Amino acid sequence: MRIFVFTCLFSMVPLLAGAQPVPDLGPEVDPPSAEDFNPMPEDLPDTGGQVVVEETDPEEEKSRLDQLFDDLAQSDEPSAAERAAREIQMIWMESGSDTVDILMSRAGKAIQADDHALALDLLDVVVVLKPSFAEGWNRRATVHYMREDFGKSLVDIERTLALEPRHWGALSGLAIIQRRLGFDEDALVSFKRALEVNPGLENAVEAIEDLEKEAEGAPA
Structure with missing residues (x-):
């Protein structure tokens, strides 16, 4: 897969990782929640360890993903775009491992239970x-973010984007x-x-x- 490097990410990680505390974001910043990120794909059902994974050809899967991203x-049709996005998410959820699929499902349930x-622990495995x-x-990365551990979240985001830019x-x-x-210029680039x-x-x-209005000096 192609590698997409975020120079701003690499410059931020040394500042945030390690023993240095996360900067005080101030009272105007709402506590993080999973809703800040795009909705995660639905977890695969936990069937008591009996998860069936279909064998797929990596080249065929890559070709299919490329076509879906083009779509x-x-x-121009929102419904067609939603179908393409949903299918991409389902492909992303295919780990190729029964064990990993079960762990992902249980991790999803733990997130929903705020555990x-x-x-x-599950995602570390x-x-x-x-x-x-x-x-x-x-x-x-999402769980680290919800715990306000932004340094670790950034590291995992970097790994995610290295694998799927x-x-x-x-x-x-x-x-x-x-x-x-407070890295508004970098945020604007990433959002775009x-x-x-x-x-x-x-x-x-x-x-x-909002960011473009703020950059121009207008209230967001």
């Missing part, structure tokens, strides 16, 4: 078992964190990139409008 970017510690699975890194959820997450930390990939992202459209 998503060029479609972030359990979700992280996911990224060890399947480091090439972008959605595992993306899901863990078109992951609009990770791009949106990157932009949201950049904006929360997410919108290029998926023109139907209403949160990105609104954020771009």
